[in-house]
Amino acid sequence: MTRVRLHALDSRPDGGEWIVGRMATGRFVALPEVGKQALDLLAQGLSAAEVEERLREATGDDIDVPDFVEALVGLGFVAEVDGREVPAPAPPRPTLARIRPRHVRWVLSPVVPFLIGLLIAVALLTRPPVPLSYHTLLWSPHGSAVIALGAGVGWTLLLLHECAHLLAARATGVPGRMRLGTRLQFLVMQTDISGIELAPRRHRLTAYLAGIATNLTVASVAALSAGATHGTPRRILAAVALLALLPLPFQLMVFMRTDLYFVLQDVTRCRDLYGDGVAYAKYAVRRLPGRHRARAVDPSRELPAHERRAVRAYSVVLVVGTTLCLAFLATVTLPADVTLFARAVTRLGPGHSAAQRLDSAAVVVALGGVHLLWARTWWRNRRARKVSEVSRGTSRR
Structure with a gap:
């Protein structure tokens, strides 16, 4: 892997980093200054070895450019490698695409x-x-x-x-x-x-x-x-x-x-408040008495101070809010739905008037349809997230 041709990428500075990505696919990452320099040099047509040498002269550090290029390929930022086109799915079509x-x-x-x-x-x-x-x-x-x-x-x-x-x-x-x-x-x-x-x-x-x-x-x-x-x-x-x-x-x-x-x-200038909040909440659970504390590593330690404070505070809101919502689901919403659904099913059989059967059928279709649509949507989005995580590797959005 020597030379690459990149897709059209957009970027803007953000503090000490750069936000870089493809608008067509909606994939964006935060790169340090040296990463942006490597990206610019690759875009100029330099080979991976030439970029490594330029960065070594500029920073005094050895940068693994081939690994960087592989990450760019996984993100869908690379159009060609050594003249060979990189296969990739077509970008999803925007909603209301005619509106410019x-x-x-x-x-x-x-x-x-x-x-x-x-x-x-x-x-x-x-x-x-x-x-x-x-x-x-x-x-x-x-x-x-x-x-x-x-x-x-x-x-x-x-x-x-x-x-x-x-x-x-x-x-x-x-x-x-x-x-x-x-x-x-x-x-x-x-x-x-x-x-x-x-x-x-x-x-x-x-x-x-x-x-x-x-x-x-x-x-x-x-x-x-x-x-x-x-x-x-x-x-x-x-x-x-x-x-x-x-x-x-x-x-x-x-x-x-x-x-x-x-x-x-x-x-709060956070990169991924929800994702980092979930990671910190899991760490806090592992730190509870009876857990393997020695194995627990604080994932927020690598974050800047302002981001670390925001993530830790948000993790409390995340845990409390999620717990209350699921508790309401378990104690109120699901019992009510199950009771209403079961009552409707029992009234579909003989011994009930046509009006009762029609009303029960409407309840079964409406209530069952909503729950089936939720399950289908959840499963589809879950699969899409897994595919996205595999293709994007460990890069942070």
């Missing part, structure tokens, strides 16, 4: 958050009739109408929320992909905006907070509109405003990598 950065560049304007803040302030100051009570959601005496509005508005808001992330990232040149995912027992829609790491901090925070801003905007518009109407339209708009606000407390659950988690990770 120039179409949504206005999203990054400082005027946008100012206008959203002004709208929220007006909605708060005018005190529109939107009581934060479950009675607001029960806007109609017809349960089917309440459920239909909740489902329609809920899914619409979910798509708008994720599209806001996608468009804010697309404005910076990041392709972005939307897909289903899981967060503990929750089935969620998520947007992969890998590559936003290369954008300026203000643009990164804009992409992370775009979904929350969308929910607040919808809630403010609906609340103001409710204040200008009467009767059923007012009740419907008030319900829409509350439905837009309901997902926001979920964002505080940063132990599940919500939108605010990425804000926290960026503000």
Whole structure:
């Protein structure tokens, strides 16, 4: 292995390191200064031996460039080795690929958050009739109408929320992909905006907070509109405003990598707050009495001081939050679902009216379908993560 041709790579300095990666595939790594120098020399067409000699003269250290090149191949950064093409799967297609950065560049304007803040302030100051009570959601005496509005508005808001992330990232040149995912027992829609790491901090925070801003905007518009109407339209708009606000407390659950988690990770200047937090939590468990303490090595020792403090604090939030969520799943959600499912199955047989059987069938299909979709999504993403980990080796994102 002497000479390589690299794919088009993007990079930006980040403290004493460089963030480098391919925007098309969403793979990025943090390289030290010497790694960036080696990458630049390889991009100039120098052989591995020539790069080693240049780096030895510049740093006085022996750098294993062939191993570095192998890592680059595993990351998918290398297009050719000694004139031979490196086989690699085609980059995944972006969601809403026809939307170009120039179409949504206005999203990054400082005027946008100012206008959203002004709208929220007006909605708060005018005190529109939107009581934060479950009675607001029960806007109609017809349960089917309440459920239909909740489902329609809920899914619409979910798509708008994720599209806001996608468009804010697309404005910076990041392709972005939307897909289903899981967060503990929750089935969620998520947007992969890998590559936003290369954008300026203000643009990164804009992409992370775009979904929350969308929910607040919808809630403010609906609340103001409710204040200008009467009767059923007012009740419907008030319900829409509350439905837009309901997902926001979920964002505080940063132990599940919500939108605010990425804000926290960026503000604390951590590379992988969740991954390092999980590693430190496992280390802390191994340090408990009765464990093999001598074998436990603190994984946070290699991190910078500011990152080490953030990771240790986050690991506490991670363990406590995850424990509470799983405890709620075991004591409330699963028993309720199993009871409801079993009751529905028993009413599918003879001896029950057609209406009861129809209702039970709807419960079985809806409840079973949601759980099957969660399981399928979890398994698919788990396999994808394993493949990604194998191809990326031990490189840190």
